[in-house]
Amino acid sequence: MVQTTSDPKLSTGHPQRSSSETDQIIQFHHPEQYRTSEWYTGSGEIAASGDNRSFEVTATYTLTAEVKLVDGVFEPSNPTLAEIYSPRGRCVAIVDRSVDELYGDALRRYFESHEIPLQLLACRAWESDKTPETVHNLLKFLGKDGCDVSRNEPVLVVGGGVLSDVAGLACALQHRRTPYIMVGTTIVAAIDAGPSPRTCTNGAQFKNSIGVYHPPVLTLVDRNFFRTLATGHIRNGMAEIIKMAVTDDPILFELMERHGVRLLETHFATLGGDEELNAIADEVIYRALFSYMKHEGTNMFETYQDRPHAYGHTWSPRFEPAAKLMHGHSVAIGMAFGASLAVELNWLEPAERDRIINLCRAIGLSVYHPILEDIDLMLEGQKNMRRKRGEGGLWAPLPTGIGSCDYAQEVSSGMLEVAVEHHKQLCAALPDGGRGQEMYLSDLGLE
DSSP states (O other): OOOOOSSGGGOSSSOOEESSSSOEEEEEOOOGGGOSOSSEEEEEEEEEOSSSSOEEEEEEEEEOOEEEEOSOTTSTTOOHHHHHHTTTTOEEEEEEHHHHHHHHHHHHHHHHHTTOOEEEEEEOOOGGGOSHHHHHHHHHHHSTTTTOOOTTOOEEEEEOHHHHHHHHHHHHHGGGOOOEEEEEOSHHIIIIITTOSEEEEEETTEEEEEEEEOOOSEEEEOGGGGGGSOHHHHHHHHHHHHHHHHHHOHHHHHHHHHHHHHHHHTTTTTSSOOHHHHHHHHHHHHHHHHHHHHHHGGGTTOOSOOOGGGTTOSSHHHHHHHHTBOHHHHHHHHHHHHHHHHHHTTSSOHHHHHHHHHHHHHTTOOOOOGGGGOHHHHHHHHHHHHHHTTSSOOOEEEEEETTEEEEESOOOHHHHHHHHHHHHHHHHTSTTTTOOTTOBGGGGTOO
16 A cells, blocks of 8 residues: 655655755655566656646656567567467457568467467558558557457557558557567568657658657568568668668678679569578678667657668658659658768768768669759758757768768758758769669559
8 A cells, every 4th residue: 555645755665855944755666466568678767846836747658679680580480570469369460461461471470379369450551541541540450449458468569660650550550559579571570660769650741740749569570471572672671781881880881782782683582582692681680680689779759869770861751752753762862962062061071972872772772863953952951950959950860981981060041051062963973873773653553
């Protein structure tokens, strides 16, 4: 039994301290028997001014989340999912409709073999479905009119980056915080959007502008799913690997330079490839994940803007929907332009810029699009990004070498125009003008 008292210094069950006769600070560490979740904990303190006129509350929130590479996640012999859902008596799952067509039978057989009831919603998850309406439909499935999930019941989400964003947001809204487990079936979902704490939908002409921070409690990465992806989707996801290689991991960059083309052709060693390439594929995925989550996972609420994983994502959220580009191509254009801008700022040697551009081009990613020349749109993108990043500056990550970066607090309109012009001239000398393969959404039948 917990007793209450009018004197905060005499509260029982929680350690406390008083800093002075007039200031009282009470630290609360809630007893373990009252926890509502095995993944979330919290504590806090309340500081009273002593005049019975004001007080201040400070609270902390701790999440334990795991990211794990697995092989054959839907093989009945793999115990990972069964160990989680068997004690709970069922599994509630949201699955990308295309993934359900390819892997739905295997998923159902898995839970049947472990005698775990499965309640599954197959959801179309195209870029055009990344809307508040989709989130609302998912909430119907999760809520009282559907499965009525518990606040501590982890929803299984299986699909690509779009589904991870909208389903993660729906879980964040359901009971204000329902945990979920992410099985990413694309490269973007596996190493970027899937484990990310940022869940979202698109706003009008600005990507990912509506959302909350709510990471999965467990992310399972099984590259066997890459086998059935279109090559254009493999290429699209590799842009997110390159951004971490450029800004954080020079070894990863060298691995991509040496093996990127073969990883693309073999869908990360799932369509042929020897034992060595299998090991390389695992190392590339692990390094990309570790670099990403080292910065993203430990800065969950974007309370700091030293975020290398935002490289390529400063101007692209504005020009990507306007030009109807595939996300990876948009990011690659942003990275290539960012490298050119870094050269203008004397942050980066031209030879290193050329390595970044050459790596993107080697796997067929775009490095230029005429939309960069719309300076008004680019400046509008900067304005939007300043607001998103807290009005303290633009904080655009730009490379300072292969495997390192710094952050441009501001980029003037004059510098922006000069950098765009020089980047345009650089790419004009390329055989295809910097154009990538299957660079538009319609190229892969997504619209």
